[in-house]
């Protein structure tokens with residue numbers, strides 16, 4: 001696992017840090033933490049959208065560091081930053097007030113006929129690459145598809161910001177996450193050089209997430225693969241590379257081939273309430289021990305499977321689910337139980353609509369209403 005993730009996860013657990021911005025779905029901002037008071041900035045560090053980034057002393061210091069540490073040509077980097085500007089709209093987007101959606105509202109954004117149909121079509125169009133990704137990485141097609149569907153509507157919404165400007169804006173004009181985004185900017189310049197891309201060309205989200213699966217630059221460098229062997233890792237225009245990269249990300253972050261993801265749960269007695277897992281932890285109880293405490297999967301799941309009890313706010317009250325190790329693996333992609341359940345349910349809908357058998361015999365026994 002790459003270090004920014006470890007760092008961010010540690011910060012998340014400390015409960016005082018902002019949420020991870022890495023793979024936020026483009027159309028559903030996760031909840032930004034309340035804004036900290038802006039730290040004092042140097043004269044040169046103040047946002048001035050009219051001024052090219054290359055004119056600022058903090059950017060010039062960054063360029064010198066990139067030249068010293070990574071052998072970049074400072075003159076050409078200055079020329080690049082001379083054509084880039086800090087974007088106040090990005091700071092505004094990062095500073096939106098916190099807004100949490102209950103599960104039933106979150107769900108309807110992703111589990112609807114448009115997103116399901118898009119997934120069916122994406123599967124049809126990319127069947128060979130998806131099948132090969134399952135062979136190589138052990139991740140079933142519907143989960144790779146659901147991730148790409150939730151993140152970017154199958155590539156339809158990959159973000160309109162220049163990645164360089166998004167990362168530089170947050171590295172130099174957003175003090176509370178400056179260190180993280182400075183590192184991502186560094187990773188971005190390194191990947192652009194390695195791939196032979198003009199750093200001004202790639203587009204992404206306002207937080208610098210890129211391509212079909214919305215990879216941050218550090219994720220790109222750790223997990224992106226050239227899945228069609230053409231010599232380029234192109235997660236922006238090449239769905240085959242995007243598919244291989246998402247599957248590789250999962251495999252490297254704990255996906256267990258052949259194991260289930262989640263199951264609706266039945267509850268009885270009064271011991272279940274204390275068992276609800278509200279943190280993003282690896283499941284630690286066995287299905288057998290949960291069963292002894294009044295919590296049972298509605299799908300057929302082996303007693304030895306590790307599980308955690310999850311509670312979601314449905315329209316008619318709480319819904320209970322068991323999440324397994326692969327549910328936890330999905331939260332490595334985006335640190336949210338809502339996100340992981342949306343990916344799981346969307347994947348099952350896509351598989352069902354594609355006329356394929358359910359994965360591992362695990363399929364929600366509950367009819368799922370479609371909110372369109």
Ligand SMILES: [Ca+2]
Pocket residue numbers: 225226227228229230231232233234238241
């Ligand atoms: Ca390729």
